């Protein structure tokens with residue numbers, strides 16, 4: 001295997017020697033640390049292998065004896081991979097992942113040490129998880145929660161720990177995590193989409209939702225970052241004067257990757273490939289020190305796990321390279337923030353992408369069916385989709401003229417718009433032979449050609465059709481994709497179920513042919529969901545006004561956006577699809593509101609600390625130096641000193657006025673927090689944080705940044721934007 005024909009070993013990158021893994025094909029060691037299908041085949045009896053496979057395919061139960069066998073095989077393999085501990089790896093509602101490590105080590109009655117890991121430890125665990133947020137579920141029901149093995153996402157060895165992906169539920173069955181509802185939503189969309197796909201192909205038995213995320217992030221020098229309390233505690237800068245140079249030259253975007261970042265990426269990719277995360281692209285993003293990484297898409301549950309694992313691996317690898325990764329949606333003011341596009345589609349067990357047009361009119365009708373139903377679903381539940389990505393940090397990005405606005409809309413391009421416009425004109429009831437031929441040849445038949453030369457792309461749309469998938473672009477870089485994926489798959493499942501029943505009714509009651517019935521229902525959906533389609537500039541004020549006329553929601557702040565989580569329509573949709581109960585939805589809304597409050601509260605405290613701990617003392621020190629200087633001038637020059645020290649005197653006044661403002665707003669902010677904290681109701685409290693605490697942040701920042709400009713390099717105690725963004 002030659003090392004010298006890959007781009008990173010070409011002259012500019014030749015200074016790095018490849019790791020042992022890098023010297024062989026990635027496909028050879030892909031997933032080496034994963035207990036995947038191959039490893040199960042090698043290590044399990046046929047009976048156990050089939051039982052696990054069945055559980056993966058159909059959700060069937062695995063009996064205790066088999067679980068023991070699987071656990072034994074997993075343990076032996078994991079120990080051979082250097083594992084000493086195991087953990088149930090789960091996704092509490094805090095958004096990150098959680099783990100509690102237990103050693104394999106156990107003692108026999110005679111005191112002899114053995115390595116033990118049985119079926120019961122594999123299948124179920126009771127973490128002492130009482131301090132994970134539950135939105136009151138555990139208080140109302142049962143104090144304990146337990147984690148349960150998700151065999152659809154393979155176990156893996158991470159460091160020296162065998163990680164077993166699990167769901168986290170209460171003893172009364174309520175989901176306490178983000179994975180359990182996702183699995184239910186994927187089940188719902190599988191059932192509904194399979195039923196519809198069978199109109200077109202009787203061989204379809206399963207439909208998987210697919211997800212390809214694109215992770216954006218910043219890399220900053222770890223030592224510099226450590227000097228900033230805001231980066232350490234809030235993950236973003238709360239203060240900071242813009243650097244003289246920002247992203248205006250566009251010289252970072254897709255440019256040569258700086259060498260420390262590249263070394264980080266290479267090690268990261270090696271680790272990802274070993275963990276079975278199929279990383280594919282890496283490049284610089286728009287802002288300085290901003291990058292993106294994207295994998296090949298996968299089944300949605302696995303893709304979600306891989307994204308969460310990736311974020312963890314990134315933090316660890318970055319540390320080794322003296323870097324800190326920032327996943328915050330808006331770590332720096334004045335330059336682009338980070339998102340995590342979610343590319344989504346539906347794919348059958350016969351290998352068909354249901355959002356990909358095909359070579360025959362029937363395939364294209366299938367495409368149109370799933371395409372139009374998705375549009376209809378998003379139209380009906382646009383506010384819910386917005387809620388699925390709501391967070392304090394994503395509020396800084398949505399609608400800030402660099403990311404899609406908080407208004408949900410769908411871009412499909414002019415040519416597909418034309419197709420839908422024509423379909424709107426399809427006759428009611430039975431179609432004449434001429435109309436059928438016309439539809440076949442000139443409307444439906446033209447779709448593949450259209451898509452091939454469909455070059456119009458719209459980067460300002462939050463939900464865009466991109467040829468064979470939809471791309472949800474408003475997802476935040478920190479967000480757990482499970483949340484938007486749960487909502488999207490649930491609403492599409494509901495929509496497809498209704499579609500199926502409408503089509504079947506037309507076939508039975510009105511004696512329409514299948515394709516006639518489908519055209520009839522699609523026509524009505526196209527008419528009904530026109531308001532969600534928008535191909536223009538999503539960043540413009542004109543669109544916000546137009547969206548208002550169309551009665552689309554525009555919830556710019558999280559507390560407001562979350563309201564819809566408990567609306568009658570939402571409760572009904574989740575209940576019908578069996579994804580979440582009213583209790584679970586109420587709990588989720590409460591946890592999201594609490595998280596919003598806590599994050600804003602932390603930022604408020606950090607700001608106070610920055611102002612009183614750094615900004616004020618630094619300013620006063622500088623004022624004293626100026627005063628000393630002016631006094632000296634007076635001593636030497638007497639009365640004329642005022643003229644000679646004019647610069648110092650005006651500087652003193654400027655400093656004093658900004659100092660007063662900074663202090664005034666900081667004190668007012670602290671007072672506003674006190675008032676907000678007194679509110680009993682969590683929604684009221686979140687509202688108060690949003691409307692009466694948050695506005696002070698900008699005011700404080702405005703004056704603190706002015707002070708930063710006035711203070712000299714050695715007088716300003718915090719790392720500056722210039723250093724954070726341009727030290728590579």
Ligand code: ADP
Pocket residue numbers: 210211212213214294295296297298341343344345346353466468469471
């Ligand atoms: P960009 O949005 O940056 O222009 P692409 O259009 O090439 O990039 O999209 C790339 C992303 O789309 C990748 O992460 C890829 O895995 C994902 N993707 C491609 N096909 C599908 C699919 N059928 N389902 C889900 N994701 C997909």
Ligand code: MG
Pocket residue numbers: 214341471
């Ligand atoms: Mg993209």
